[in-house]
Amino acid sequence: xxxxxxxxxxxxxxxxxxxxxxxxxxxxxxxxxxxxxxxxxxxxxxxxxxxxxxxxxxxxxxxxxxxxxxxxxxxxxxxxxxxxxxxxxxxxxxxxxxxxxxxxxxxxxxxxxxxxxxxxxxxxxxxxxxxxxxxxxxxxxxxxxxxxxxxxxxxxxxxxxxxxxxxxxxxxxxxxxxxxxxxxxxxxxxxxxxxxxxxxxxxxxxxxxxxxxxxxxxxxxxxxxxxxxxxxxxxxxxxxxxxxxxxxxxxxxxxxxxxxxxxxxxxxxxxxxxxxxxxxxxxxxxxxxxxxxxxxxxxxxxxxxxxxxxxxxxxxxxxxxxxxxxxxxxxxxxxxxxxxxxxxxxxxxxxxxxxxxxxxxxxxxxxxxxxxxxxxxxxxxxxxxxxxxxxx
Ligand code: ADP
Numbered sequence: 001x002x003x004x005x006x007x008x009x010x011x012x013x014x015x016x017x018x019x020x021x022x023x024x025x026x027x028x029x030x031x032x033x034x035x036x037x038x039x040x041x042x043x044x045x046x047x048x049x050x051x052x053x054x055x056x057x058x059x060x061x062x063x064x065x066x067x068x069x070x071x072x073x074x075x076x077x078x079x080x081x082x083x084x085x086x087x088x089x090x091x092x093x094x095x096x097x098x099x100x101x102x103x104x105x106x107x108x109x110x111x112x113x114x115x116x117x118x119x120x121x122x123x124x125x126x127x128x129x130x131x132x133x134x135x136x137x138x139x140x141x142x143x144x145x146x147x148x149x150x151x152x153x154x155x156x157x158x159x160x161x162x163x164x165x166x167x168x169x170x171x172x173x174x175x176x177x178x179x180x181x182x183x184x185x186x187x188x189x190x191x192x193x194x195x196x197x198x199x200x201x202x203x204x205x206x207x208x209x210x211x212x213x214x215x216x217x218x219x220x221x222x223x224x225x226x227x228x229x230x231x232x233x234x235x236x237x238x239x240x241x242x243x244x245x246x247x248x249x250x251x252x253x254x255x256x257x258x259x260x261x262x263x264x265x266x267x268x269x270x271x272x273x274x275x276x277x278x279x280x281x282x283x284x285x286x287x288x289x290x291x292x293x294x295x296x297x298x299x300x301x302x303x304x305x306x307x308x309x310x311x312x313x314x315x316x317x318x319x320x321x322x323x324x325x326x327x328x329x330x331x332x333x334x335x336x337x338x339x340x341x342x343x344x345x346x347x348x349x350x351x352x353x354x355x356x357x358x359x360x361x362x363x364x365x366x367x368x369x370x371x372x373x374x375x376x377x378x379x380x381x382x383x384x385x386x387x388x389x390x391x392x
Pocket of ligand 1: 327
C-alpha cells in the first residue's frame with residue numbers, strides 16, 4: 001500500500017512516498033519558493049536526484065506536479081493507489097495527543113491554533129487542502145509535533161505566571177519535535193528490548209530540544225510555549241529573562257516584533273559566534289581560533305548539559321542518553337564534550353565508537369552507568385506509520 005508523508009511550509013513542500021508496511025521509500029522530493037520567483041523542485045528516485053525549475057504559483061500546483069511525477073516514475077499507475085497522506089502539523093495545542101484523520105473539525109482546530117503557530121499552521125492547511133483536492137480518495141492524517149508532549153503533567157507544563165494566562169490565553173509549555181522524540185524512544189526500546197526505560201533524548205539540529213522520557217512517555221521537554229524556549233539553538237536564544245525585551249526595545253527603538261524576530265533568527269550560535277547558525281560554518285571558524293565561535297560552541301554544550309542534568313534528576317536517574325538530528329548525529333567532538341561534562345553521573349564515553357559512529361551506535365563503554373547512543377531520527381517514517389495505521 002502506498003502512503004505519502006508530507007511537510008508543507010509557507011513556501012515549501014517536502015514529501016516522501018512509502019510502500020507500507022515495508023516502510024520502503026519509493027520517491028522523495030522538495031518543492032521550494034512556492035509563490036515566489038525562482039521556484040523549483042527536486043526529486044530523488046532510483047538513486048538519482050533531479051532538479052527542475054518550474055513556476056509554482058501555489059501549493060496546489062506543487063501537489064499537481066508531485067502527482068504527475070509519481071505517475072511519470074511509475075511509483076503509481078493511478079492516483080487511487082495512494083491510500084493515505086500524512087501531514088506534519090506543528091501545533092496541535094492541548095487538543096491532540098495523537099495523530100488523527102483530518103475532517104472539518106480537525107481543520108478548524110488547526111486553523112484556530114494558528115494563533116499559537118502563525119508561521120506553520122496556516123501553511124499546513126493550505127497543503128492539506130491541496131491534497132484533498134488532488135487526491136480526494138486518500139485518507140488525510142494530521143501528525144502533530146506537540147502530541148508526544150501531551151503526557152507532561154501540569155506542574156511541569158505550567159509557567160509560574162498568573163493562572164488565567166493559562167485558562168484564558170492557553171499560555172503553557174507545549175513542546176515541539178515530538179515526532180522525532182517519539183521515534184527515538186521507540187527505537188531505543190526496540191534496540192534494548194525494554195519498555196521500562198528512562199531516556200533523555202537530545203534532538204540537536206538547527207532547532208534543538210531535549211526531552212525526558214519514562215516508560216515511553218514524555219515527562220518533560222525543553223521547548224515551551226513556542227520553539228524558542230529551552231537550549232540555545234542555531235539562531236534561537238533558548239531560555240532568557242523576558243524582561244530584557246523591554247530593555248532592548250527602549251535602548252534600540254526596536255518594536256516587540258523586531259526583538260522577537262532577533263531572538264528567533266539572530267540569536268543562539270549565530271548571535272554569539274557572529275559567524276553563522278550552521279554548526280559546520282562555526283566549526284571552520286573555531287579551527288581558525290575565532291574566540292566568539294569558540295564561546296558559542298562552549299555555551300551550546302553547557303546549555304545541553306544543564307538540561308540533561310535537570311532531567312536526570314526529574315527522571316530520578318537515567319538509563320540512556322540519545323543524540324539525534326544534524327549536529328547530534330554528525331558531530332562526535334560535540335557529543336564527547338557534553339558527555340564528559342556529565343562524568344559525575346558515571347558516564348564514560350567510548351571514544352573510538354563515538355568518533356566512528358555511523359547510524360545507530362552505542363558510544364559509551366560497557367562500564368558506563370548510563371548508556372549513550374547516536375540514533376538518526378526519521379520523522380517521515382513516523383508520519384507514514386501513523387497514516388498507515390488509520391487506513392488499516
Ligand atoms: P533542521 O532539521 O532543524 O533544519 P538538521 O537536523 O538538518 O536541522 O541539522 C542542521 C544542523 O546540523 C546544522 O547546524 C548543520 O551544520 C549540522 N550538521 C550537519 N552535518 C554536520 C556535520 N557533519 N558536522 C557538524 N554539524 C553538522
